[in-house]
Amino acid sequence: MKLARRLKDWFEKNQRDLPWRRTRDPYRIWLSEIMLQQTRVTAVIPYYERFLERFPDYGSLAAASESELLAYWSGLGYYSRARNLQKAAKLMVEQGAFPQTYEGIRALPGVGDYTAAAVASIAFGMPHVGLDGNIVRVMARWTAEAGDVKQTAVRARLLEVARNHIDRKNPGVYKQSLMELGATICLPKAPKCLYCPINDDCGAKLQGLQNTIPIQIRNKHPVFEAKTVLWIRVEDSVLLWQRASDSRRLAGFWELPEPEMVAGVRRGAMLGEFSHGIVNHRYRIYLFEAKLSGNAGDLLKLVRLDQLKELPLSTVLRKSLRLLKLDPRRAGQKGVNDDHES
Numbered sequence: 001m002k003l004a005r006r007l008k009d010w011f012e013k014n015q016r017d018l019p020w021r022r023t024r025d026p027y028r029i030w031l032s033e034i035m036l037q038q039t040r041v042t043a044v045i046p047y048y049e050r051f052l053e054r055f056p057d058y059g060s061l062a063a064a065s066e067s068e069l070l071a072y073w074s075g076l077g078y079y080s081r082a083r084n085l086q087k088a089a090k091l092m093v094e095q096g097a098f099p100q101t102y103e104g105i106r107a108l109p110g111v112g113d114y115t116a117a118a119v120a121s122i123a124f125g126m127p128h129v130g131l132d133g134n135i136v137r138v139m140a141r142w143t144a145e146a147g148d149v150k151q152t153a154v155r156a157r158l159l160e161v162a163r164n165h166i167d168r169k170n171p172g173v174y175k176q177s178l179m180e181l182g183a184t185i186c187l188p189k190a191p192k193c194l195y196c197p198i199n200d201d202c203g204a205k206l207q208g209l210q211n212t213i214p215i216q217i218r219n220k221h222p223v224f225e226a227k228t229v230l231w232i233r234v235e236d237s238v239l240l241w242q243r244a245s246d247s248r249r250l251a252g253f254w255e256l257p258e259p260e261m262v263a264g265v266r267r268g269a270m271l272g273e274f275s276h277g278i279v280n281h282r283y284r285i286y287l288f289e290a291k292l293s294g295n296a297g298d299l300l301k302l303v304r305l306d307q308l309k310e311l312p313l314s315t316v317l318r319k320s321l322r323l324l325k326l327d328p329r330r331a332g333q334k335g336v337n338d339d340h341e342s
Helices: 002-014 026-035 041-054 058-063 066-073 080-095 102-106 113-124 133-142 152-164 171-184 305-310 315-323 336-340
Strands: 223-231 237-242 265-278 281-292 301-304
Touching: 002 171, 026 041, 026 080, 026 113, 041 066, 058 080, 066 080, 066 305, 102 113, 113 171, 133 152, 133 171, 223 265, 223 315, 237 305, 265 315, 281 315, 301 305
Parallel strands: 223 281
Antiparallel strands: 237 301, 265 281
């Protein structure tokens, strides 16, 4: 409890003002936790606010078309999260309420132990805590954990420590304070130990190991690959293709074509390049202007620029639009690509 009390005092004075911290609505807290999976806080905030404007409750989310749902999620990545959100929302409609127990929350599609514990503790005040990357790092350093934090047994030890110190009166604050400490003070590199409220009994700090703990043994090396995509504009439309609804990745999303996908094309100048990462793959994307010199083929479709804001767009397409200064939310405006039009 001493740990929880110190964290609570620190958190109340130093917490960031985040939109999901201004509510106890389980729907909004659940949404924020799903969005924050694998995504930085600063990137989530505008998506969270925009998503809630369109889908303020689970009923409106359940009733949305998949295309509209993915359009509002487009850019956040890991799109199975959005589909699972809607599956869960439909279950809530059937049940008539957001689940009120940890077990009920845990049973929702796309919800794991950590997310269930977060929603249960913050929204309902239940004494649960889970492990995310921030909490793992705080607990590993505080206990001077010598094992690989990817191992199940090590994570189980860290979770047990976190549970042993939970504040049963303020479990939501306890969870958020651990996460906040990891996000703002107990950083992956160059932790700010001087400002840490629990540095006086932090095992890693006392042993001078704060820059080497947590230990993570990496087995896979990233795969690097170059890829070319084509910007083929015909008046106020651009040539795109849509992934199949049963695609293993980005089902239903719209993409720019690669050269081998276009039956008749004449490549022009390179418009720019950028990096893109998917799990263990690192891509260098080269965007070329091109013009049709024959039939585009059955796979491709001309899509009006002013319709792009209504469609789920792949991250590569969104990055290409930004490169061309064509905001997908204001896609009818002129961009640098107009300088290449004949």
